[in-house]
Amino acid sequence: MSCLTKAKPGAYLVCNGYKDADYVALALSARAMGLNAIIVLEMEEELDIVIEQSNKLGIEPVIGVRAKLLTKIPGHFGSTAGKHGKFGLLAEKIYEVAEKLKEIGKLHWLKLLHFHVGSMIPTTEIVYNAASEAAGIYCELVNKYGAEMATLDCGGGLGIDYDGTRSGSSDMSVAYGLEQYASSIVQAVRLKCEYNDVPHPVLCTESGRAMVSHHSMIILEALSAIPEPQDEDTPEQLLGKIQDLSSKQPRAAVSGAAGMYSHAADLKKHGIEMYKLAKKLSKRVAGDANTIYNYHMNLSVFSLVPDFWGIGQLFPMMPVSRLDEKPTLMGTLVDITCDSDGKIEKFIGGGETLPLHPLDPELGGYYVAALLSGAYQEALACKHNLFSGPTLVRVKSTGSDGAFEIVSVELGPTAEEVIGTMRYNVEEDISSVIEELAKKTEVWATVEPLMTKGLTTMPYLNEYKPPKTT
Numbered sequence: 001m002s003c004l005t006k007a008k009p010g011a012y013l014v015c016n017g018y019k020d021a022d023y024v025a026l027a028l029s030a031r032a033m034g035l036n037a038i039i040v041l042e043m044e045e046e047l048d049i050v051i052e053q054s055n056k057l058g059i060e061p062v063i064g065v066r067a068k069l070l071t072k073i074p075g076h077f078g079s080t081a082g083k084h085g086k087f088g089l090l091a092e093k094i095y096e097v098a099e100k101l102k103e104i105g106k107l108h109w110l111k112l113l114h115f116h117v118g119s120m121i122p123t124t125e126i127v128y129n130a131a132s133e134a135a136g137i138y139c140e141l142v143n144k145y146g147a148e149m150a151t152l153d154c155g156g157g158l159g160i161d162y163d164g165t166r167s168g169s170s171d172m173s174v175a176y177g178l179e180q181y182a183s184s185i186v187q188a189v190r191l192k193c194e195y196n197d198v199p200h201p202v203l204c205t206e207s208g209r210a211m212v213s214h215h216s217m218i219i220l221e222a223l224s225a226i227p228e229p230q231d232e233d234t235p236e237q238l239l240g241k242i243q244d245l246s247s248k249q250p251r252a253a254v255s256g257a258a259g260m261y262s263h264a265a266d267l268k269k270h271g272i273e274m275y276k277l278a279k280k281l282s283k284r285v286a287g288d289a290n291t292i293y294n295y296h297m298n299l300s301v302f303s304l305v306p307d308f309w310g311i312g313q314l315f316p317m318m319p320v321s322r323l324d325e326k327p328t329l330m331g332t333l334v335d336i337t338c339d340s341d342g343k344i345e346k347f348i349g350g351g352e353t354l355p356l357h358p359l360d361p362e363l364g365g366y367y368v369a370a371l372l373s374g375a376y377q378e379a380l381a382c383k384h385n386l387f388s389g390p391t392l393v394r395v396k397s398t399g400s401d402g403a404f405e406i407v408s409v410e411l412g413p414t415a416e417e418v419i420g421t422m423r424y425n426v427e428e429d430i431s432s433v434i435e436e437l438a439k440k441t442e443v444w445a446t447v448e449p450l451m452t453k454g455l456t457t458m459p460y461l462n463e464y465k466p467p468k469t470t
Helices: 002-006 021-032 045-057 091-103 124-143 178-195 208-215 235-246 257-289 306-311 415-421 426-440 444-456
Strands: 012-015 036-041 063-067 110-115 151-153 202-204 218-227 292-297 317-319 329-334 354-356 367-370 392-397 404-410
Touching: 002 021, 012 021, 012 151, 021 036, 021 045, 036 045, 036 110, 045 091, 063 091, 091 110, 091 124, 110 124, 124 151, 124 178, 178 202, 218 329, 235 257, 317 354, 415 426, 415 444, 426 444
Parallel strands: 012 036, 036 063, 063 110, 110 151, 151 202, 292 329
Antiparallel strands: 218 292, 218 367, 317 367, 329 354, 392 404
């Protein structure tokens, strides 16, 4: 619906995702309004919905089909790719859609082929292979079925170099830049189309992560910095435990699927224990060289950097206070939720600490930024522990010297608003109950301003003066 207010005639309004009759009817209405809405089929059944709604409304659709390619990507983001992928149709099913449209005299509806092999495609080789495979299906639709195809939508996948390594072997980076990505797609499609004597299609992409990642950063406020106690085990003792555990290999796998699964589970458990001990050893060695500080931040990991907790996404992080001073402490970031997962102790480059400064209230507040957070941390923010999303500060560059001006400041959700999302009536369930009790105990004059401030400010700590780091 938002697109209906902003889309321009001629611009592609690609309608992806699973669809019901209401969705399809709205997309068809967009065409009647002069917008270039293209309904992309994710399942065969959606074609029947499109036909039904088109007949009902008397509006001719333009449709596309999402291809479920065999090209896969490695790592976390490849889990929903390939023939077992979550979305789209395999090639033979796409051809069945074309055949059905041909039988009912509606093949001219089919104009677009779409594919998406996953986020953060690591190499141009995979980009090329995916585009080539999709272009092959596109050419088959034109040459064998007579479809009047016009557009190949290459979906998302254009990755971000989060860790600065420009590497294709990490979930946090990709081994190419924008021009290499575009060149791989254009070359693959051009060669395939020319080989099959098919006119070149219009190429478009939906590279959301690449478009929005750089547009925002999350700024976190430090509340205190406390030295972390040393592990009771010495490095030698921890190394001995690792060596002892490594000598105890899990039992050999037995035949059959159940036996193999049990063996894999044992290997996983064994590996996790090894990892925990190695992590302890690493922290102990680092702690012997430098005291590690836990920086308590005015932060909920689940609300402000949910991808770190959910999928292990690492963001470039750095202090944005006292940039003219060299950081002298090594720290981890601890949030203010009651959840033990609310801690950031893994950073870009494999580090388990971040270089930070000692806190000094006389120098003002101390802040740390999580960079490249535009995809899609604010949108994914949850209300775990009833903490809310951030205050939004919009800035605009005023020149090439790094200067900027603040355009707007929008306060994040207040405690009252967050509580309301849990289907409480704040007035009836909270305010009036507190007022009644406070008046009965004759402390309402004291309680009223505190309650009002608590409900009308954000759930995070306010006006907190951090102690000096010692």
